[in-house]
Amino acid sequence: MSAVHASDPALLSDLDLDVLDPGRWLTLAILVVSAFIVVLDNTVLNVAIPTILRDFDTSLLSIEWVITGYALTFASLLIIGGRLGDIYGHRRIFIAGCAFFSVGSLVAALSQGVPELILGEAVIEGIGASLMLPATIAILSSTFRGRERATAFAAWGAAAGVGSAIGPTVGGLLTTHASWRWAFGINVIVAPVGAPPEVAGVRRTNAPKTGRSTLESAWKCNRAVTWSPVANCRASSPSRPKSSIRSTMISPLPCRVPPDATGLARWPASM
Numbered sequence: 001m002s003a004v005h006a007s008d009p010a011l012l013s014d015l016d017l018d019v020l021d022p023g024r025w026l027t028l029a030i031l032v033v034s035a036f037i038v039v040l041d042n043t044v045l046n047v048a049i050p051t052i053l054r055d056f057d058t059s060l061l062s063i064e065w066v067i068t069g070y071a072l073t074f075a076s077l078l079i080i081g082g083r084l085g086d087i088y089g090h091r092r093i094f095i096a097g098c099a100f101f102s103v104g105s106l107v108a109a110l111s112q113g114v115p116e117l118i119l120g121e122a123v124i125e126g127i128g129a130s131l132m133l134p135a136t137i138a139i140l141s142s143t144f145r146g147r148e149r150a151t152a153f154a155a156w157g158a159a160a161g162v163g164s165a166i167g168p169t170v171g172g173l174l175t176t177h178a179s180w181r182w183a184f185g186i187n188v189i190v191a192p193v194g195a196p197p198e199v200a201g202v203r204r205t206n207a208p209k210t211g212r213s214t215l216e217s218a219w220k221c222n223r224a225v226t227w228s229p230v231a232n233c234r235a236s237s238p239s240r241p242k243s244s245i246r247s248t249m250i251s252p253l254p255c256r257v258p259p260d261a262t263g264l265a266r267w268p269a270s271m
Helices: 002-006 009-018 024-040 049-056 060-076 078-088 090-109 114-143 146-177 182-194 212-235 242-250
Strands: none
Touching: 024 090, 024 114, 024 146, 024 182, 049 060, 049 114, 060 078, 060 114, 078 090, 078 114, 090 114, 090 182, 114 146, 114 182, 146 182
């Protein structure tokens, strides 16, 4: 009987988690901090807009591209980031996301104009965030079991909620007592902590080597999610004729979602 239990893969997996993974709480701390800074960057610059306008002598429209560009890049690549983790391993994608996030924050902190700020914050940092956040969820799922998993996800959700809520407060304090550039400087210091595997303590997961079709399907779904609000915004313009609105709503979405259990096959061809 003991030999059967000793050869049971599920039992061995549980033993690995409970006995051979003493650093899982350090992993939780790093993933919680990562989720916190990713969500924090969505709102941390809102209070600093007047200061940035004065420093760069630019227009409000340009600064809006900086702030909303980060959220747009982050949201539009989120599905791709999660799928890349499924294919290449979540720890590897998490470390790559930390690297992108740090480089983007450094570029934004040292920027001398709006183009550099957009490149660092909206593009590079947004790509890093889209890689980091899905990986944190997957790593938590593979690292914790049972009641510990519920505790880990509660801590993750609390950190994300607090990051979104206190973003304007943190941005205001940094802008008033230091500089708005420190909103990015903190990321340069904090984000690289999760990059070295020795420090992160993140368990290596077995990534399924799936074909290109799954990544292509994720890309098609990503296009649908990304372009739907854009098409609706364009379609709501009163100056566009109805025929043009119809083509606008369909043309950005040429993909067909593969049939699955959700019954969403052939969408959006049925529109």
